[in-house]
Amino acid sequence: MSKSTTYFYGLGRRKSSTARARLYDGGKGEVTINDQPALEYFDGYDKLVWELDQPFRTVSREKTFDVSLRVRGGGMHGQQGACMLAISNALAGINDDYRSTLKKEGLLKRDPREKERKKPGLKRARKSEQFSKR
16 A cells, blocks of 8 residues: 555445545555455455456546545445445546546446335235235
8 A cells, every 4th residue: 555645535335324435646556444355345246346446447548546545334235335436436537538438438427226125014015915805
């Protein structure tokens, strides 16, 4: 991780996860999540780590930033989605050209889907007892 104190900040949310990203320019492409390497944090889920780099591949800036992420809440996939949005928001703050490119790819959209609340009288949000005619 580079020791530079200047960084670009981005915030991302997905389901019940919140991620804060710091992009340090002039790095080697290292991604740390909660002070752990990304591969170690997502423990064997290589696809999640590969998807984290999608914003960088979109703007053709792979391996030029070191990324430090702080993530809270939710599960693994929700956290990965929040991290991706945080990185995209940080990149969008760097350059307007990056913003338009990321927007075309749909990387700046927050996924609004949340868990639906449980209703009274039902077992879950929509599951109810089986209807019996007789």
